[in-house]
Amino acid sequence: MHHIANASLTDKVMSSGESNPAATPTPCVDIQGDGRWMTLHNHFVSNSKDKEPDVLFVGDSLVQLLHQFEVWRELFSPLHALNFGVGGDETQHVLWRLSNGELAHISPKVVVLWVGTNNHGHTAEQICGGIMAIVQLIKDKLPKAYTLVLGVLPRGKMPNPLRERNAQVNKLVQEAVSSLPHASLLNVDPGFVHSDSSISHQDLYDYLHLTPQGYQAVCQPLHAHLKGLLEKQAEN
Amino acid sequence: MSGDEMNPAAVAQAVEDIQGDDRWMSQHTRFVQECKDAEPEVLFIGDSMVQLMQQYEIWRELFSPLHALNFGIGEDTTCNVLWRLQNGELDNIGPKVTVVWVGTNNHEHSAEQVAGGILAIAQLLTSRLPKTKVVVLGLLARGEWPNPLREKNVAVNGFLRTWLPRLGQTQFLDVGAGFVHSDGTISTRDMFDFLHLTAAGYRAIAKPLIDLLLQILEETPEEKRASLV
Numbered sequence: 281m282h283h284i285a286n287a288s289l290t291d292k293v294m295s296s297g298e299s300n301p302a303a304t305p306t307p308c309v310d311i312q313g314d315g316r317w318m319t320l321h322n323h324f325v326s327n328s329k330d331k332e333p334d335v336l337f338v339g340d341s342l343v344q345l346l347h348q349f350e351v352w353r354e355l356f357s358p359l360h361a362l363n364f365g366v367g368g369d370e371t372q373h374v375l376w377r378l379s380n381g382e383l384a385h386i387s388p389k390v391v392v393l394w395v396g397t398n399n400h401g402h403t404a405e406q407i408c409g410g411i412m413a414i415v416q417l418i419k420d421k422l423p424k425a426y427t428l429v430l431g432v433l434p435r436g437k438m439p440n441p442l443r444e445r446n447a448q449v450n451k452l453v454q455e456a457v458s459s460l461p462h463a464s465l466l467n468v469d470p471g472f473v474h475s476d477s478s479i480s481h482q483d484l485y486d487y488l489h490l491t492p493q494g495y496q497a498v499c500q501p502l503h504a505h506l507k508g509l510l511e512k513q514a515e516n
Numbered sequence: 517m518s519g520d521e522m523n524p525a526a527v528a529q530a531v532e533d534i535q536g537d538d539r540w541m542s543q544h545t546r547f548v549q550e551c552k553d554a555e556p557e558v559l560f561i562g563d564s565m566v567q568l569m570q571q572y573e574i575w576r577e578l579f580s581p582l583h584a585l586n587f588g589i590g591e592d593t594t595c596n597v598l599w600r601l602q603n604g605e606l607d608n609i610g611p612k613v614t615v616v617w618v619g620t621n622n623h624e625h626s627a628e629q630v631a632g633g634i635l636a637i638a639q640l641l642t643s644r645l646p647k648t649k650v651v652v653l654g655l656l657a658r659g660e661w662p663n664p665l666r667e668k669n670v671a672v673n674g675f676l677r678t679w680l681p682r683l684g685q686t687q688f689l690d691v692g693a694g695f696v697h698s699d700g701t702i703s704t705r706d707m708f709d710f711l712h713l714t715a716a717g718y719r720a721i722a723k724p725l726i727d728l729l730l731q732i733l734e735e736t737p738e739e740k741r742a743s744l745v
Binding site for chain 1: 534535536537538539542543546567570571572573589590623658659660661663664665666704708709710711712714715
């Protein structure tokens with residue numbers, strides 16, 4: 281019963297590339313003219329050649345910006361973490377980056393994956409498919425690693441379709457990883473949506489990106505969870 | 517100089533909500549509300565270069581004490597800033613200094629058009645706030661290696677250097693010195709994605725900026741100035 285339900289779910293979430301653009305590895309095309317996306321990717325590939333991270337953070341601007349604030353040095357540097365976040369990235373961009381060298385020289389014990397909010401034009405099912413394609417890729421390239429998928433946060437000052445979409449993504453991913461021993465979904469939303477349904481700029485300064493205060497609220501439980509995972513990996 | 521009707525970079529334009537969560541308008545609405553509640557001595561307006569500054573310690577250390585407001589919105593062009601200034605973000609306030617930092621996102625426009633858009637912003641500020649001094653920050657270099665956008669931003673700065681002094685109460689400040697190394701590269705220590713500044717990058721630009729702001733604030737006659745350095 282459980283396995284049958286799993287198979288139909290896999291079809292539903294479309295983690296195979298051909299029919300799902302969110303699950304088809306795609307580099308970012310340089311429209312602006314300064315080649316920054318590819319530069320960053322190349323930096324990540326070469327950076328990884330002399331590092332031995334225990335934890336790899338990969339994703340979009342929510343990952344990238346985390347690296348700029350004190351909270352990174354406080355909580356994640358001590359865990360020997362590397363940060364491969366790129367602002368604007370969608371699931372298919374992260375999939376391309378990880379398929380093209382960013383995992384080639386490292387063996388982290390845990391990969392923290394935070395991506396999906398920028399997949400505009402994709403359905404929740406497609407985005408989930410994209411995330412699951414990344415989870416599968418990580419398993420293929422790093423058989424011993426554990427993948428911790430972070431739930432996509434709510435966004436916008438007041439209720440809107442993107443909040444619904446992101447909540448649906450989280451629900452679908454939760455179902456998809458529930459039977460996997462090497463991956464899980466962690467909800468890191470500490471309660472950003474207030475009782476009047478609004479989100480505060482003190483937590484998300486533009487109703488999408490986290491303030492340092494917002495990061496503290498997200499990262500304290502994340503850090504505790506990571507430490508637990510690392511200890512368990514060490515025992516295995 | 518800027519031929520407003522023919523310069524698309526000088527045409528006020530709101531950002532359309534394509535993504536679906538209306539974040540640009542929410543931020544604008546919040547800024548209009550802040551104008552009702554606050555009495556800033558310094559107003560910062562622009563794109564993510566302005567917006568991100570408020571998230572680092574340096575804002576609280578150096579700029580909050582000057583009673584500064586931050587009206588930066590990521591990805592804004594000169595057109596978007598013009599629209600915001602015309603639609604409430606200058607109401608009820610009388611800052612002594614307005615710092616303008618915008619232009620690097622004007623991808624559809626030529627260097628001359630971008631400079632014209634920035635000039636239009638400065639003109640709007642001096643006409644709406646006759647007592648304010650306007651400080652326009654130069655556009656920074658971007659990208660790890662030399663590229664067309666660096667050349668474009670240098671050209672914008674060139675136009676601004678010539679045009680702005682002709683406008684009263686307005687000056688140009690280049691805060692980009694030192695970011696491009698002798699081998700032509702920019703370091704991620706200064707710009708974590710070769711565009712946006714790190715804490716260290718903001719520290720570097722804050723020094724000449726704060727010096728200028730203090731100088732202007734000192735020069736400005738004042739009835740009460742509580743907590744300045």
